Amino acid sequence: MKIVDEYFGCDVFGPAAMQKYLPHAVYRQMIDVMENGKELPREIADTVANAMKDWAMDKGATHYTHWFQPMTGITAEKHDAFINPTGPNSVISDFRGKELIKGEPDASSFPSGGLRATFEARGYTAWDPTSFAFVKENTLYVPTLFCSYDGSALDKKTPLLRSLDALNKQAVRLYRLMGYNISKIHTTVGPEQEYFLIDEKLYKQRFDLMVTGRTLFGASPVKGQELDDHYFGNISQRVKAFMEEVDEELWKLGVFAKTEHKEVAPCQFELAPVYSSTNSANDQNQITMEVLQKVAKHHGLVCLLHEKPFEGVNGSGKHNNWSFSTNDGENVLEPGKNPKDNVRFLITLAAIIKAVDEYQDLLRISVASAGNDHRLGANEAPPAIISIYLGDELTAILDSIENHEEYTDNIDRELILGVDALPPIAKDTTDRNRTSPFAFTGNKFEFRMLGSSLNISCPNTILNTIVAEELSQFADEIEAKNPKDMNACIMHIIRRTIHNHKRIIFSGNGYSQGWKEEAKRRGLLELKTTPDALIHYTDPKNIALFEKHKVYNTSELHARENILLTNYYQVIQIEAKTMIYMLRKQILPSVFNYEAKLATIIQTKKNSGISSPMEEKMLKNIDKPLELVSNHVDKLETMIDKGFGNEKEAAFFAANEMLPLMDAIRKLTDSIEKNVSKDDWPIPDYNEILFKSVE
Template identity: 80%
Template sequence: MKIMILYTRQEDTQKMKIVDEYFGCDVFSTSAMQRYLPHAVYKQMMDVMEKGKELPKEIADVVANAMKDWAMDKGATHYTHWFQPMTGITAEKHDAFINPTGPTSVISDFRGKELIKGEPDASSFPSGGLRATFEARGYTAWDPTSLAFVKEKTLYIPTLFCSYDGSALDKKTPLLRSNDALNKAAVRLLNIMGYNIHKIKTTVGPEQEYFLIDEEMFKERLDLLVTGRTLFGAAPVKGQELDDHYFGSLSERVKAYMEEVDEELWKLGVYAKTEHKEVAPCQFELAPVFTSTNIANDQNQLTMEVLQKVASHHGLVCLLHEKPFDGVNGSGKHNNWSFCTEEGENILEPGDSPKDNIRFLTVLAAIIKGVDEYQDLLRISVASAGNDHRLGADEAPPAIISIYLGEELTAILEAIEAGNEYVDTIDRRLELGISTLPPIAKDSTDRNRTSPFAFTGNKFEFRMLGSNLNISCPNTILNTIVAEELTQFADELECVKKEDMTKALIALIQKTLKNHKRIIFSGNGYSDEWKKEAKRRGLLELKTTADALPHYTDPKNLQLFEKHNVYSASELHARESILLTNYYKVVQIEAKTMAYMLRKQILPAIFSYEAKLAQIIQTKKSSGIDAPLEVKILKNINTPLELVSNHLDTLETLIHKETTTEKQAACFAANELLPLMETIRQLTDLIETNVSKEDWPLPDYNDILFKSML
């Protein structure tokens, strides 16, 4: 046994060495820059990347040429400015490196101007009124803080995307602005408190959930092909009742898939770390090590792309919809958010000294205040048609925003607010003089999976994100609201003398907790009692995307974003418009898909099966034999079928109903289309349970969820 263990460890060490050798090999990393750039230019590039300095024009051509040489050495023939328009996914236009030098000759060339700026046609991207359709000009601008990479013989250059007048048409630009806002506010406050800090950065580790199903079954389901979720489907004979899928052993097929995903992500420098089976059948999770928010955002977009592309190599399809299967858990994305100094010291790490703890508690109080005052924005940041099916469904946090801090931390804050002494479990005491404040254990909090926003030791886990969401918006909003509260704290403390600072901080924390403790909740977020309690506390419950989105441009939110230069008023109005329109269109497409499947597939199959039953009944009766079972089944089908037919007529009428405003359209989708579609689904699913498997035209849930992994 000892020999086998030694051999396994030796083998693992060899494998780790191999991974170490190729990790990040397809990224134009700092080590690649050192090899391809002159030393002086390399140092200037480090200033650009690490200190935010502008790229000197005189070295742009040198950097571009080196990047081209490196990419071509990796087999690249093209380059693309890779950006994130407000569609929520990435976009790319590929250009070859070649330039003609004669009638039949070319030279590979890539100039600084091509690296720094591009001009894709912006006319067909959502703009929310920031420009007219005929105004096609849009610009991409290189983001040197996110490293370029090679994928499929193309050099990918991460970029921002803006309109002719400079308005942000993408998701990355506001995220970078919010990073700057939080950096500015945090550095100012912390230095007022007596720290010598020059820069802070936010960090994120987005855990990614997804489903894998068989590719052939996927192709037979129009609803999955078009909408990403099943619009019909009776419950399977087994779901997740036994909790036997979670953390279970992987099949060879899934294991091979995960190994290829890891390899592709590691080549791209993505810190893919943890993978396992999730709760629902066919559901899995991949979690990376945290990194800076901008890079984490880009890498999560790459992760979703790799998950989907690699699946086809194994005869699988990766589903990133938040709720692909009714009645089983949907998929989310847990956004582990924190921020640290440029030396890597985590600001949300409870400290071992009174000084560190007063800093921690001050920042914590600011976050509590921000989450309470901007509940609407946090709900908006995760709003989508798909996520509405998931939130609050006993599998994800409710649509009500609250903070979970854990018993010990909550007790400490309550003691501070009341001005009382706090005694912990081993008789350590907390006094308001702060000098005897006991260390707060890093893992003093349990995890509350029903909480939307939970403190988990040295970070906050924002658990409301849907599986396919671009994480830029939630982090943009988190950064901005915390920047606002830190700014307010700094304004209040700016004139406080050094010797009075501790007393002033305690008073500030007390006042903040008194005014905003309603947002703290440690109980079961799924319970009906919490909904009643939340209402009593005055917390918002924005159940649907249509309820949430109109709050985007509330006066307080417009003022917030303009103050911190994250969104202009026109940019924020544009986003509200785009998201409302997208919500309506998604639901309308689902409704049209449902009507098509009923007319073209499901109803003809039901009629055919009814004809078979009627023939059996007639044959038996002509032979003098009763057919009570067949008659009962036929009745069980026909009774709901008549209702389906009537509702389908109504649905087809509503699909084409005109609305006057985007808000009206979104409310119409939420309040009329979706409830009717749910009624039709329930009736159709009931019919499915009475039709033979061979006569039902679609792969059922038993096939999809249990045969997919064979």
């Protein structure tokens, strides 16, 4: 058996490999760049590139690639061999600093949202020295940023790094004003990844799954998740073998894969890592999704990362556990034994509360997608209304601060299990509210709204930026005061913030109709669909925010709004076309054949003087919805061909016209499925997929 400690991170050009392959002085410079954000000295680029090449070739690599994250939401790569010709029939393996630092992929076919014209093809990848290079499948992967000829960010990683700088700058500024000796703030993230596994043979018989990632048809199975017997259940040998291979692949790549278990829905699972620096966590989550899908094929399985692949059972999310620490590793969001006396924690908490309240729209935007719209508000995901859950103790402390009252600790800190042999155990000061979009969970916030396929860079870019803004405002206010009045000023800021923004704090059931009504009374936003949210991306307050902290300029922000609206419409278009194709080519012909069989039986019985009420009822149950389906499909085809003046108009049309019609078609088709024999239904049904796939 392999010992994990001995091979963990073996395919990563991390500190151990750097120390072995780099001169000591260069190694120290690289560590300074990675840990302290120092600028990379250009003169060491050749040395680092050559060391990377030697290390990668020792591991069997023949190529290198600049690995980047364009605005498609997935990663991109172009592979180049290390070889350079030295003569007519000879080569030398070479990798130089200029090749490490900059690449030039064709940018014309990546989404730009108008940042450049189609004929302006030049784009650049720039090495991100703060993220570790790694070897995968005989290729050296160099994490990079991606920008246009004029320097505009064409990727998701560049704004993330800018936001990390913004939060670091403002947090250090505020904490130094408060007397803390802090030189750097590190943000950390632990993204929990949910996914489905289904049998590859069944997957290949479902055209909708192959094209769209979700089932566009499917009557409810005889058993779903009613008994709650899948969650944390025993893992089958087939899935266990898959998980073991996933772990090994991820561990070799330095991913802190820690926890794996069955999730609530049939065929649904989760993989959770230990938290790591945000930039690293972002890269590692992209690697995790890729490894999950690649390894699944080795076991005759398919890994589905769509947010809602199956109607009527839980969809998949990605819980984003976010926090930040000082340069000496102290978690700023750790309340300590006496949170009411931890002023730094309280002012940071106040900044987060204010940020979430003032920028509800941006947090909703950060998780907006066609797939996630199907999931939000269902039984496994928070609603589309943003709120914060703090738990009993913190809520009581904030109430006492607001009301100028002394806080009395009435929290029972021991959990008595009622078994004599077991001692009392310490319990957390907060419970978990699974319906809360943004919940405090002891020493971090869990942003629960992310969809399973989402690149986590955008939510974290926005979280970092909005909190940086509030810390900046607090610092401005404290700087303007006399130092001797600083403590009074800090308490005034905390008290005022609680009073003005407590509407965003909610501890109850986020699924209830009562909360929707209460949220409306509080003035909170409910942005139900992706287009409803995205049109706020370029609101004046949001443009001002991002420009102030140099995270996005106005053009970059408009580009992202354009890209996401266009993507939303295109996803719905593809789903509509797939639905029509499956109905016309598969489902309707099969149903017609089944109807013909029923009609033949009815006629045969009639000729023999035998009544056929059961067959006639079945035929009627099929024929009535079938006629409606046929009419709806004709209408849906005309919608696909409709022209629009701009991407906003197209996206709202998709949300308000196309999707409701597609839902109606699905409901009718699913009712037909219930009345057609299994042998005559042309695609695997939910009972086959969910209960024959992985057990």
